[in-house]
Amino acid sequence: MAPYIFRRILTALLLLVVMSFVTFMLMRLTPGNFLDTLRLDPQISKDTLAYYGKLYQLDKPAWQQYLYWLAGLARGELGYSFYYNVPVVKILASRLGNTFILSLAAFLLTWAVAIPLGIWAALHRGGLRDRMIQFTAYAVLSLPGFFVAMVLLWGASVTGWLPLGGMESPGSADLPWFARAGDMLRHLVIPVTALSLGSIALLQKIMRGNMLEVLGRQYIFAARARGLPENRVIYGHALRNAINPMITLLGYEFSALLSGAALMEIVTSWPGLGSLMLTAVRSKDIYLVMASMMMGGVLFVAGNLLADIALAKADPRIRIR
Amino acid sequence: MEKPRSETGLAWQRFTSDRAALAALWVLGALYAAALLADVAAPYSLKDESREHPYCPPTAIHLLAPDGRLIGPHVRGMAMAYDTFRRRVYRATPEVYPLRFFGKGEPYRLLGFLPFDRHLFIVDAPGRVYLLGADSRGRDIFSRILHGARVSLTIGLFGVIISFGIGLLVGGIAGYWGGRVDDVLMRVCEMVMMVPGFYLLLALRAAVPDSLDPLQVYAAIIIILSFIGWAGLARVIRGMCLSLKERDYVLAARTMGLTDMEIIVRHVLPHTISYSLAAVTLAVPGYILGESALSLIGLGIQDPYASWGNMLAEAMSIVRIQFAPWILWPAFFIGITVLSFNVAGDALRDAWDPLLKGRGEST
Numbered sequence: 001m002a003p004y005i006f007r008r009i010l011t012a013l014l015l016l017v018v019m020s021f022v023t024f025m026l027m028r029l030t031p032g033n034f035l036d037t038l039r040l041d042p043q044i045s046k047d048t049l050a051y052y053g054k055l056y057q058l059d060k061p062a063w064q065q066y067l068y069w070l071a072g073l074a075r076g077e078l079g080y081s082f083y084y085n086v087p088v089v090k091i092l093a094s095r096l097g098n099t100f101i102l103s104l105a106a107f108l109l110t111w112a113v114a115i116p117l118g119i120w121a122a123l124h125r126g127g128l129r130d131r132m133i134q135f136t137a138y139a140v141l142s143l144p145g146f147f148v149a150m151v152l153l154w155g156a157s158v159t160g161w162l163p164l165g166g167m168e169s170p171g172s173a174d175l176p177w178f179a180r181a182g183d184m185l186r187h188l189v190i191p192v193t194a195l196s197l198g199s200i201a202l203l204q205k206i207m208r209g210n211m212l213e214v215l216g217r218q219y220i221f222a223a224r225a226r227g228l229p230e231n232r233v234i235y236g237h238a239l240r241n242a243i244n245p246m247i248t249l250l251g252y253e254f255s256a257l258l259s260g261a262a263l264m265e266i267v268t269s270w271p272g273l274g275s276l277m278l279t280a281v282r283s284k285d286i287y288l289v290m291a292s293m294m295m296g297g298v299l300f301v302a303g304n305l306l307a308d309i310a311l312a313k314a315d316p317r318i319r320i321r
Numbered sequence: 322m323e324k325p326r327s328e329t330g331l332a333w334q335r336f337t338s339d340r341a342a343l344a345a346l347w348v349l350g351a352l353y354a355a356a357l358l359a360d361v362a363a364p365y366s367l368k369d370e371s372r373e374h375p376y377c378p379p380t381a382i383h384l385l386a387p388d389g390r391l392i393g394p395h396v397r398g399m400a401m402a403y404d405t406f407r408r409r410v411y412r413a414t415p416e417v418y419p420l421r422f423f424g425k426g427e428p429y430r431l432l433g434f435l436p437f438d439r440h441l442f443i444v445d446a447p448g449r450v451y452l453l454g455a456d457s458r459g460r461d462i463f464s465r466i467l468h469g470a471r472v473s474l475t476i477g478l479f480g481v482i483i484s485f486g487i488g489l490l491v492g493g494i495a496g497y498w499g500g501r502v503d504d505v506l507m508r509v510c511e512m513v514m515m516v517p518g519f520y521l522l523l524a525l526r527a528a529v530p531d532s533l534d535p536l537q538v539y540a541a542i543i544i545i546l547s548f549i550g551w552a553g554l555a556r557v558i559r560g561m562c563l564s565l566k567e568r569d570y571v572l573a574a575r576t577m578g579l580t581d582m583e584i585i586v587r588h589v590l591p592h593t594i595s596y597s598l599a600a601v602t603l604a605v606p607g608y609i610l611g612e613s614a615l616s617l618i619g620l621g622i623q624d625p626y627a628s629w630g631n632m633l634a635e636a637m638s639i640v641r642i643q644f645a646p647w648i649l650w651p652a653f654f655i656g657i658t659v660l661s662f663n664v665a666g667d668a669l670r671d672a673w674d675p676l677l678k679g680r681g682e683s684t
Contacts, residue, residue, distance in 0.1 A: 015512050026528035142660035144610050146617060147633070147652040154642040164639055259517040263614050267637065277520060278618060281527040289527060296520040304515060 008308050012301040016294065020073075021066060023293045027286045028062040069290065079287030083279065088291045091276065096295050098167060099272035102265065103258045103299070105188050106195040110253070114200045115246070118207025119239065125212060134208075137201035145260055146267045149194035153268065156190060163187050165269040191268045195260055199253060206249065210242040217241075247314050251307025255300045262296070332595065335672040342668030345661040352658060356470035360429040363464035364443045364450055368625050369427060371449055371459035373401060376645040377411055379454045387415050395419040396450050408644065418448025454647030457635060462650055469627035469651065473609055474658065476543055476628075480608035481601050483547035488554030489597075493585050495555070496562025507559070513552040521549055522611065526620045535626045542621055546611045550604060557600050561593040595673040602666035606659040613655055629655050 039049060060068075072079060078088040117133065124130045156162040163169060163186055172183045214220065215238050223233045262274025269275070273292050280288035336342055355362050371377075380396045387397075398414035420442050428438040444450045452463040495506040525545045533541065565571065566589060574584050615621035616630030617637070624631060629651040635641055636648050 011508075015515060018512060019516055023524045026524055029528045138663070139660065142606070142656050142663055144613060144652065144655055144659075146614065147649070147655070150633075150636050150639070150642065150649065150652070153639045154646070157639045157643055255515070255517065259519045262517070262519040262523075263618070266618050274519065277523050278620075281523045281620075284527070289524065293520055293524055296517045300515060300517045 004312055005309055008305055012305055015301060016297050017070075019297050020070070020290065020294055023290060024066045024069065024286075025062060027284075027289055028065070069287075073294075078291045081280075081285055081288045083283040083285040083288065088287050091288070092291050092295060095271060095273050095276045095292075096299075098270065099258070099261060099265065099274065099296075100299065101184075102188070102191055102195070102270055102272055103254065103261045105192045106199070106257050106261065107254055109192055109196045110199040110203060110257070113196070114203035115207055115243070117200070118204035119211055119234075119242075121204060122208045122211035122215065123234070125208075133204070137205055140197050140201040143198075145194050145198055146263055148197055149190060149264055149267045152190045152194055162189055165190075167271055187270075191261075191264045191270050194268075195257060195264050198260075199257060203246075203249070203253065207242070207246060210245055211238065214238045214242040244314060247307065247311050249307075250310060251304040254303035254307070258296065258299055258303065329595075332672045336668055339668045339672070341664050342672075345664040345668070348657060348661045349665065352470060352654075352661075353474060355467055356474050357432070359464075359467040359471060360431060360437070361439065362441045363461070363467040364426065364440050364452075365461045365464040366427050366429065367465065367468045367627055369460065369464070371455070374399060374449055374451070374455050374459035375401075375457055376409060376641075376648075377401070377449070377451050377455040377459060378645070379647055380449070380451045381413075382420065382450075386417055392417070393419060396444055396448060398448060416448065418444040418450075420444055420450065453650045454645065456632070456648060457641075462632070462647060465627040465632055466629065466651055466654055469629050469632055470654070472539065472622055472626070472628035473612060473630065473655070476539070476546070476612045477605040477608040477662075479543045480546045480550065480611075481605050483543065484551035484604070485554055485597070485601050487547070487551040488558055489590065489593075491551070492555040492558030493562055493590055493593075496559040497566055497581065497585050497589060499563070503559070507556070510552040510555050513549070514556075518549055519614070522546075522615060523620070525549075526615065535622065538622060542612055542615060546608050549611070550607060554597070554600060554604060558593055558597060561596055562589055565589050565592055596670070599666050599670035599673065602662055602669055605662045605666075609655060609658060609662075 069079065076089075078092065080086075081088045081091060084091055121130045121133045152162075153164055157164055165187075167184060167187050168180070169183050169187075172180050175183065215234075220233060220238055223237050224230075228236075261272065262277065264270065265272040265274040266278055273296055277289065277292040277296070279285075280292055360366075377399055380399060382394050382396060384391060384394060386392045386395075395417050398416035398418070399411045400414050402410055402412060404410050421444065422442050423439045424443045424445075425438050426440040426443045428436065431437040442450070449455075449459075449461070451461050453466070454462050456462055456465070491506055491510070495503040522545065525548065526541075529538070529541045529545075562585075571584060571588060574588050579587075612621060612628060613630030613633065616628045617633050619631075619634060622628040622631050632651040633649070636652075641648060
C-alpha cells in the first residue's frame with residue numbers, strides 16, 4: 001500500500017507546482033503590478049520602491065521571478081501582502097483555519113443527512129415520501145447556493161434568530177471558550193445550511209441509486225430466503241455493499257464543498273480563504289493571490305488524497321493498479 | 322407494413338412523451354425568445370432610469386378607474402414619500418396611465434438592425450409600469466431581466482459549445498488511441514478538474530484587465546468558464562470512445578484502409594452525439610451559475626449592462642432585501658432556467674437509453 005500512497009503524493013505535489021506556475025503567469029499577464037499602486041502613494045519614497053523592485057526581482061523575466069517565489073516557498077516565506085501591509089503568512093493562517101471549519105462542518109452535515117436520507121428513500125421507493133424527497137432534491141439542485149444563503153440571511157434579519165453573517169459577534173473574544181464556540185456555531189448555521197443543501201440533494205440521490213441496485217442483487221434474495229431478519233438483510237448485507245462506492249465520492253465531495261465555500265464566504269462575509277482571495281485579486285496583490293491559491297490547492301489535494309487512501313484501503317484492486 | 326423508425330425518431334418519440342421534458346423545452350423556448358426580442362417585450366431600455374422611483378414596489382395593474390368606471394388595464398401614478406421613521410414609502414396617486422399595447426416608446430434597433438420603437442406594453446410618461454418592481458435607480462427590473470437574459474442565457478450556450486469542442490477533440494483522441502496518449506491527456510484533465518473551480522475562476526479573472534469594454538468582458542467570461550469546464554466533458558467522451566472503438570464497424574472501417582482521423586471523425590464521434598447531447602444539456606447550468614457568481618461579486622458584467630448575476634449584486638446587502646424583496650426576482654429566473662435544463666437533459670438521456678431509466682442518477 002505504501003508505494004501507492006507515495007505515488008499519489010508525488011502526483012499531488014506535481015499538481016501543486018503546475019497550479020502555482022499557471023497562477024503566477026496569469027498574474028504576471030495582467031498589465032501593471034502591485035508597485036503601480038504603491039507608486040501613487042506620496043508617502044512611499046523612490047528608494048523604497050526601488051528596494052521592493054529589487055527584492056522581488058521585478059526587472060527579471062517572469063520565470064525567474066517564479067523560481068524566486070518557489071525558492072521562498074521552500075524556505076517557508078510566502079512573500080509580502082501589499083494590500084494589508086503585513087507578511088502573507090500572518091493573514092493566511094487564521095483564514096485557512098476558518099475555511100477549514102466551514103468546509104468541515106458542511107461536509108459532516110452533508111454526509112450525516114444525505115446517507116440516511118438516501119437509504120430511507122430507497123426503502124420507500126416509489127412511495128409518496130420518496131417522490132417528495134426526490135422532487136425537493138431536484139428543485140434544490142436548481143437553486144444557486146448563494147441565493148439560498150441570501151434568503152436565509154433575509155429570514156434571519158426579519159426574525160432576528162441568527163446573526164447576519166460574519167464569524168463572531170463583537171466582543172465574543174472576552175467570553176469563555178464554550179460561549180465562544182456556541183457563538184461561532186450560531187454564525188455557522190446559515191453558511192453551512194446553504195452550502196450543504198445542494199450536496200445533500202445530490203448525494204442522497206446517488207446513495208438511493210446504489211442502495212436500490214444492491215437490493216436487487218441475488219445475494220439479498222438469498223439472505224431473505226435463508227430467513228434472516230429484514231433489518232439484518234438491509235443493514236448487514238445491503239448497506240455495506242451500497243456504501244462502498246460512496247467512498248470514491250468523499251474526496252470529490254470535500255473538494256466541491258471547499259470550492260463552493262469560497263463564494264459562500266463572500267456572500268455571508270465569513271472571513272475565510274475565498275473572501276481573502278477576492279480581495280487579493282481585486283487589489284492585484286500577487287503574493288496574497290498566490291498564497292491563497294496554494295492553500296486552497298493544498299486543502300483540495302489533501303481531500304482527494306485522503307479519499308484515494310480510503311478507497312485503496314476498502315478496495316484491494318486499486319492498490320495494484 | 323409500418324415504416325421502420327430510425328433510432329433518432331424513436332428517441333424523439335420517447336422524449337416528447339415525457340410531459341415534464343416538454344414543459345421544460347417550452348419554458349426554455351420562451352426564455353430564449355424573450356431574450357432575442359427583449360427590446361420589444363420590455364417596456365424600457367437597459368439604461369432607462371427614473372430618479373423619482375428608487376425601489377418602487379411592483380405597480381398594480383388596475384381595470385377600474387378610481388371612480389369605479391371600467392376603463393381597461395392601467396396603472397396609477399406612484400408618489401414617493403418618507404414616513405416618520407424616514408423609511409421610503411410609495412402611495413398611489415389618482416392619475417391614471419392606460420397600458421398601451423404595442424405603443425410607441427424609446428426607439429431601438431430590432432434584432433440589432435431594424436429601427437423600431439414599439440413595445441409590447443408601455444405607459445405614457447411620467448407614468449411608470451414596474452411589473453416586478455424597480456431597483457435602486459428606478460430601473461424596471463422586468464425590463465432588465467429580459468435584457469440580462471441575453472447575457473445569462475447565451476453565456477451558457479457559447480461556453481458549452483467551446484468546451485464541448487475541446488472535449489470532443491481531447492476525449493476523442495484519448496479514447497481512440499488509448500495507451501500513452503490517453504494517459505497523458507487524462508492526467509491533464511484530472512489536473513484541471515482537481516483545481517478548486519472558484520479559485521481558478523478568480524485567478525483567471527485576475528489575468529483579464531479591468532479596462533475591457535463590456536463585449537470583451539463577456540467574451541472573457543465565456544473563455545474562462547469553458548477553460549474550467551472542458552475537462553469533465555472530455556472524460557465523458559473518452560469513456561464513450563473507448564467502448565465504441567471495439568465495435569465491429571470500426572474494425573471494418575480500418576480494414577477498408579481509412580486513416581485514424583477519418584475513423585474518429587466519421588464513425589466514432591457521430592455515435593457519441595446522442596449521449597453527449599444529454600451531457601451538454603446538463604452542463605449548461607454550470608455556466609449560467611458560474612457567470613452569475615462572477616457577476617454577483619462584481620467581477621463579471623458591469624453596470625449599466627445587466628446580467629441576472631449582477632442584478633443580484635444589490636441583494637448582497639440584506640437590508641435591501643428587507644424593504645425591497647423584489648430585487649431577488651433574477652434568482653427566480655436563474656432557478657427556472659437551470660431546472661429546465663436539468664429536466665430536459667435527464668429526459669434526453671433517458672430517451673436515448675431507456676435501459677438507464679430508473680437507475681442511479683437518472684431517476
